[in-house]
Amino acid sequence: MTDHASEPTPPPHGLPAPAPAGASALPDGTYDGTVVLVTGGGTGLGKAIAAEFARLGADLVIASRKEERLKAARDELAGLGGRVTSVPCDIRDPDRVAEVFDAAQEAYGLPDVLVNNAAANFPVPAEDMSPNAWRSVVDITLSGTFFMTREFGRRHLAAGTPGSVISIGASYAWTGGPGFAHSAAAKAGVKSLVESLAVEWGPYGIQVNGLVPGLMPHEDMTADIRGNLDRATPAQEHASGDRQRELSSRQPALRVGAPRELGWAAAFLASPYARFITGHTLVVDGANWQRRGLVSPEVVTVREQMGRGPFEG
Ligand SMILES: CCC/C=C/C(=O)SCCNC(=O)CCNC(=O)[C@H](O)C(C)(C)COP(=O)([O-])OP(=O)([O-])OC[C@H]1O[C@@H](n2cnc3c(N)ncnc32)[C@H](O)[C@@H]1OP(=O)([O-])[O-]
Numbered sequence: 001m002t003d004h005a006s007e008p009t010p011p012p013h014g015l016p017a018p019a020p021a022g023a024s025a026l027p028d029g030t031y032d033g034t035v036v037l038v039t040g041g042g043t044g045l046g047k048a049i050a051a052e053f054a055r056l057g058a059d060l061v062i063a064s065r066k067e068e069r070l071k072a073a074r075d076e077l078a079g080l081g082g083r084v085t086s087v088p089c090d091i092r093d094p095d096r097v098a099e100v101f102d103a104a105q106e107a108y109g110l111p112d113v114l115v116n117n118a119a120a121n122f123p124v125p126a127e128d129m130s131p132n133a134w135r136s137v138v139d140i141t142l143s144g145t146f147f148m149t150r151e152f153g154r155r156h157l158a159a160g161t162p163g164s165v166i167s168i169g170a171s172y173a174w175t176g177g178p179g180f181a182h183s184a185a186a187k188a189g190v191k192s193l194v195e196s197l198a199v200e201w202g203p204y205g206i207q208v209n210g211l212v213p214g215l216m217p218h219e220d221m222t223a224d225i226r227g228n229l230d231r232a233t234p235a236q237e238h239a240s241g242d243r244q245r246e247l248s249s250r251q252p253a254l255r256v257g258a259p260r261e262l263g264w265a266a267a268f269l270a271s272p273y274a275r276f277i278t279g280h281t282l283v284v285d286g287a288n289w290q291r292r293g294l295v296s297p298e299v300v301t302v303r304e305q306m307g308r309g310p311f312e313g
């Protein structure tokens, strides 16, 4: 019998690195002749998702508020193969949402796949949150997602055609999100919508799934979210430019996620290889959301974590 006690313990090395950028698990041309609409497809994770569909042959429509951003992303995504159209739109406005679908239909046809990726978020203690701050986040993240999904569903039901919706969520839909009460409540609503609509629209051939990213840093992160990452890492790590290593050491995977890992999951969920998966929310976060220690960490209030003074009403 081997005496394990005398063997040196190998150091933990975390989850293996992902396949290289540009690789795909799906066959070439999986999305040939398919139209994919991605909200917030001009930045960050939305752009990474759009890129994976484009590599597999999809025609893309990307929609968000800022035209400049959309144009830059459109040029970048067009280099990957398929055709790309961008349509400026605030998803809080159902009339503008209808116009996005009109524009998509005119360009390539009714989108076969809708990725609800656009969302809004910033950390703020609940007691400091203005009614308008609450409304902005809930209106964009939950109502905007519903308006997009509703328009997609209505058009497919009228045409008698199948389709696939993927709504991007967040793990605090299950756990709650101290400091992100508005976003966590909205994402819990998004998860619930996935479950309701998968059943309502299954009979019409429409799949509805959720997809949750873990920590996947990217260059487009807003100052608010970036500031939150800064809070998670000591100042000397920023100074030395080694924040990524510090962030990685705080994940069970011992690495952060790459945005393309979310893109691959989205491309799978909407593909012919996932036709019996609906009403499901897939978490791609290296098990970070299930993390518990043997011992509970000391409680630090959201106010303290954000370096805010006492609440003054
Ligand atoms: C980290 C874990 C997971 C991450 C998940 C993600 O979703 S990452 C994705 C992250 N990506 C994004 O979020 C991308 C899109 N996000 C955005 O464009 C902005 O964050 C937005 C939602 C504020 C814009 O919405 P809009 O054009 O409607 O904005 P507006 O300028 O009119 O402000 C509305 C209200 O909000 C208030 N307020 C704003 N900031 C703060 C703050 N830091 N503190 C307190 N309050 C704040 C502002 O004062 C105003 O209230 P007031 O004063 O009238 O009572």
Ligand SMILES: NC(=O)C1=CN([C@@H]2O[C@H](COP(=O)(O)OP(=O)(O)OC[C@H]3O[C@@H](n4cnc5c(N)ncnc54)[C@H](OP(=O)(O)O)[C@@H]3O)[C@@H](O)[C@H]2O)C=CC1
Pocket: 039, 040, 041, 042, 043, 044, 045, 046, 063, 064, 065, 066, 067, 069, 089, 090, 091, 092, 116, 117, 118, 119, 120, 121, 140, 144, 168, 169, 170, 171, 212, 213, 214, 215, 216, 217, 220, 221, 222
């Ligand atoms: N990054 C992360 O660590 C995590 C992200 N997520 C989720 O992943 C998704 C993508 O996040 P990420 O890429 O990091 O964030 P970004 O801030 O890069 O992307 C948000 C996108 O939403 C668009 N958008 C915001 N408001 C509206 C609106 N009213 N109408 C239309 N488009 C809008 C923005 O474009 P524009 O400004 O042009 O309107 C932008 O392209 C979101 O759903 C987010 O909640 C979840 C967990 C963790």
